[in-house]
Amino acid sequence: MWFGFLDYFSQRFDFASEVIQIRRREPISKLDKGWQGRPIAIEDPFELQHNLSSGVHLRTMIYIQRSFIRSRDHFGRIRLPVRPLNDYTIDTFLNNLFSACHVNSGPPLARNCCHRCKQIGHFVENCPLSQQKGHRRRSGTTTNKYVFHGDGC
Numbered sequence: 001m002w003f004g005f006l007d008y009f010s011q012r013f014d015f016a017s018e019v020i021q022i023r024r025r026e027p028i029s030k031l032d033k034g035w036q037g038r039p040i041a042i043e044d045p046f047e048l049q050h051n052l053s054s055g056v057h058l059r060t061m062i063y064i065q066r067s068f069i070r071s072r073d074h075f076g077r078i079r080l081p082v083r084p085l086n087d088y089t090i091d092t093f094l095n096n097l098f099s100a101c102h103v104n105s106g107p108p109l110a111r112n113c114c115h116r117c118k119q120i121g122h123f124v125e126n127c128p129l130s131q132q133k134g135h136r137r138r139s140g141t142t143t144n145k146y147v148f149h150g151d152g153c
Helices: 002-012 058-077 088-100 128-133
Strands: none
Touching: 002 058
16 A cells, blocks of 8 residues: 555656545546646645645655655565564564665755744744844835745745
8 A cells, every 4th residue: 555655646646737635536637726836736625725735845846756756666675574573573674674764865845934043933024033133024025924035944
């Protein structure tokens, strides 16, 4: 089942035109939902007009797709032991199984965060550094809730 999941999202799913969703068996297009401007679209099963992945940017999407491909290739090469495993051999098998899995490999991910202090959890207009130093942003200087600068945070 795990390998089938990785295979589907690394080879068969069309991220450019389809929405990831659990509601219907047949695919839903991004065009039908009006979400064609995003690199990935995931329908919220409880609030159907909400794209759960609206904050995912192209660079992050490329990282996700490469992770699916690397994981499929890695787990596709694993051969299950033919005899029962004891505690020691289970630990060895699991270490070998996950040894090539690197969560942090690849480029840094772009994130919605404060560009002033580089912390996640607030944005520049609420930055503690700004408030400590007496910096204040004039209201109305930006229409964006999220302020981005450069690659990643």
